[in-house]
Amino acid sequence: MSSPLNIPGASVAQLTAVKELQQDLTLTTAHLKAIVDGFMTSMDEGLEKDGCNLAMIPSYVKTRPTGDETGTYLALDLGGTNLRVCEVTLEGQSQFSIVQQKFTIPQDVKHSNARVFFDWIADCVSVFLTDHGKEPTASQGEVPLGFTFSFAVAQTSINRGTLIMWNKGFTVEGVVGRDVVLLLQDALRRKHLRVSVSALVNDTVGALMTSAYQHPSSLMGVIFGTGTNAAYYEKAGRIPKWIKSADGARDVADVDEMVINMEWGGFDNHKEVLPVTMFDNCVDRETQNPNKQVFEKMISGLYLGEVTRKVLLQLVDRRLLFRGLSSTELNEPYSFNTAYMSTIVADESADLEEVRYTLESVLLLPETTLTDRALVKAVCYMLGLRAARLSAAALASVLSVRLDLLRQDKITIGIDGSMYEFYPNFEKFLREALVEIMGTELANNVYTTLSKDGSGVGAAIVAMVADKQRKQAADHVHA
Template sequence: MSESIYLVECATAEQQAAVDELVKQFLLSDDKLASIIKEFRRRMEEGLAADGRVLKMIPSYVSERPTGSETGSYFAIDLGGTNLRVLRVTLDGKGGVKTEQQKFMLTEEAKTRTLFDFIAQSVETFLDDRNLRPTGQQPAISMGFTFSYPVQQTSINSGILVQWTKGLNVPGCVGRDVVRLLQDALLRLGLRVKVAALVNDTVGTLLSAAYTDPSSQMGIIFGTGTNAAYYEDISSVAKWKGTNPASGEMVLNMEWGAFDSDEFAFLPFTPHDIKLDRKSINPRKQAYEKMISGMYLGEIARNIVLWLADQRLLFDGRSSDILNSMWSIDTSYLSSAVTDDSPALSEIQQIIEKTLNVSNSTMADRRIFKIISVLVGERAARLSSVGVVATLTKRPELLDMPINIGIDGSMYEHFPDFERILAEAVSRFIPEPQFRNIRFSLAKDGSGVGAAIIAMLATKKDI
C-alpha cells in the first residue's frame, strides 16, 4: 500500500497526526514479524513437548493421507454454533468431490438441552428424505463428526468435552465422550449409523484439501475465528504416548488462536486491542485470533473510531447509540470501506450516516474511516502469515517439494487483498525458489467434506 493512502486531504494537522500514529501502531515491519515468528515456533515446540501449553498442538489420531483415487459416498455431520449440516460426500476417484447437504437451524432447546437428540433426528431426516436409511442386511453407515468445541481427543472416534463455547451450553456433557453421547442418541432412534471419526474443523479442512491435492500439508481457517492443522513428524511430538503410526506422521490441531494469550508480550497490542480484550467474554484468551479474525476486526475499528471521536478528530466529536454499542461495526463494513473508490466515498458515507446513524460526515471523516479499515485489515493479513511461516519452516525438508495449503473462511475468501497480502508476507520469510513450491487454495466448506473423508479412511484402515 503506498504511503499516499494515509494522507487525508482536507484534514487538520491534528487529524493527520492521529492517522500517522495509527499507521505507526498497525503497520508491521518485517523485523517485527520475524520476532513474532520466532516466538511462535518456540511456543509450538512447547506444545509438542507437553500438554497444558498455550499452543495445544492436539494429536488428531489422523495419520493417513488420502490419495485422491478413493471412490464412493460417505457421510458427515458438521456442527456449528448456529446450525448443523448433514452431508453426503461422493468421491470420484480423480480428486473431485460432489456434496449433497442439508442445513438444520439449532433450536434454543437444542443449544441448552437436547443437542445430541436433535443431531440424531436431523441425521434421520436427511437419510429418510433420500431413502438412504440402512435396512435389513445393509451395512451400517459410517459418519464423520465435525465438532469444533474444546475436546480432549482420546482416539479417532472418541473425545472428552472440556467446555462449551460459541453459545452452546448443554448440561451433563462436560467431562463425557461426545461421540458416545451422539451414538446413544442415534441408537435411541434405531439408526444404524456409526460415528467413525471425531474431527476438528481445521483437520477436516486439511483432509478435504489433501483429497483434491495430495501435496496438502496445512489446513487453515481464516474466518469468524482462526485455527490451523498440519501433518507433523510423529518423532517430533514428544508428548505422544501412543503407538507410532505406520505413516510416521500425525495431523495436529494447533489451536493457534491462543498464541501469546498467557504473556501479551509479542503480538503488537494497541490500546484498541487491549480494550477489545478487556470487554470480551473471554479476556486474556485467544489473543492471536482477536487480531486476525472476522469476529473481532470490526470491533477494533469501532474502538479506533471512538478514540478519534473522543478527541473531536472524527465526526466533530459526535457519536450515536448504535456506534456506542459493542459489535455495531461489522467486519463486512470494513470490506466495503476498503473497496470504496468512488469520488465522494459514498459507500462509506452510507455506512457512517445510515448504518451507524452519525449524520453529516465530512470527506475527511470518510477518508479516515477508510484508512482505519485498510490498517486493521492489512495488519490481520500480515499477522496471519506468522502462523503459516512458523508451521511451514518447522519441517524445512518439505519446502523443496510442492506444498498445498487448504484455506477456508470468510476473511480469506472475501476480505479485500487478504489473500494477496498474506502470500506477500509469507514470501518475505520463505523466499524463492522455495516460495514457488507453496500453493494457497480455497478449501470451501472443507470441514464437512474432510470429516467424511476421515470417516472413509477410518473405516478402511485403523488410523
C-alpha cells in the same frame, strides 16, 4: 487508484494521528520474523506437553487421502445454531459431490439432557436419510460418519473424545466429561440406524482433508474467518506427548505423520511478541475471555471491526473525526461489523460514496466530510493490512517447521473463511509478507487455495481416512 493513506483536506493534527497509528500498526520484516520465532517455540512447547498457549492437539489422523478413494460417507456438523447432515460421495480423481440438509437447533434442546440432545441429533439423521432415500440396507453394512463437534473436546483417538465444557449458549446436562462419540452412537442405535460414528473432527482438520483430497500436496488447513485456527501434518517423531501415550507407544514405529490441530488463536496470550496496541488491549479486556485467544483477537472477523470501532471513537474523542460527534449505533460494542471494513476499503469512488453510505445510513452518523471518510478508510486499511501480515507470520511458522517438504516441492495450503475469501487484498498482502519472511524462492513453492466446508466434506473425508486406518491396523494385527 490513490493511496489508502491519502487523506484530502486533512489537518496537521489528523495527519499526525494517522502517522502515529501507522507506527503502531506497521509490522516490519524483522518484527514478522520475531513473531515466527516465537510461534515455532510455542509449537514445540505445545507438542511436548498439554496446558500451553498453543494446545497442539493430536487429531489421530495418520494418513493422507490420495484423491483416488471412492465411497459414500456421512458427516454431521454441529455448530452454534444449526445441525447440518451431509452425505458426501467421493468419486475418485479428487472429485466429490454432496447432498445436505440443515436443522435449526431448538432452544429447549440446547438446555436439555444428554439423552434428549443426542436423540434429537439421531432424529435429524433419520429424517435426512428418509427424505433423501439414503437409508443403508443390511447388505451395505454401516455407513461411516464423521462428526464435527465445534466445542472443546479432549480427544484420545480418532473416534473418542470427552467434552471439556459447553459454550455458545449450550447447557446440556450430563455430557461434560463423557465421550460424545459414544453418546451419539448410542442414540443412533436406539433409532436402529445403520450408521457408525467413525471420526470426531475439528473443522480445521476437515479443511485440511478437503484440500488434501483435491491436492495431495496439501500441508495445512487454515481458517481465517470469524475465528482463526490451523491444522497441519507434523512429523510423528516431533510429537513427544503423543509418543508417550498408549496410542503413540503402539504406533510410533509405523506412523510418519499426524495431523495436529494447533488452536493457534491462543498464541502469545502473555503478549510478549505480538504488537499489541492499547486498542487491542481494550477489546481484549472487555471480552468474556481476557488474555485468551489474543492472536485471534488481532486478526479474525469477529474482533477486527471492534478494534476499528475503538480506534474511530478515540479519534472522535480527540475531535479529529466527525467533528467530535458519534452516534448511538457507533457507541454500541461490536456494531462496526468487519464486513463494513471490506466495503469501505474496496471503495475507490472519488467521493467515497460507499463509505458515506456505511457511516451515515447504517451507523447513522451526522453528515460526514470527504476527510472523515478518507480517515475511516485509512484506519480500516491499516488494520486489515496488519491482520493479513500477522496471518502470514503464522503460516510461515508452520512452513518453517516443514522445510523438509517445502524445499522438495510445491506445497498447498487449504484456506477457508470470510477474511481470506472476501476481505479486499487479504490474500495479496498475506503473500507479500510470506515473500518477506521466507524469500521469493521458498514462498513461490507455496500455493494457497480456497478450501470450503471442512466441517461437512472434510468430516466425511476424515471418516474415510479413519476407516482406512482401521483396516490397515487390522491387517497389521493379522499379518
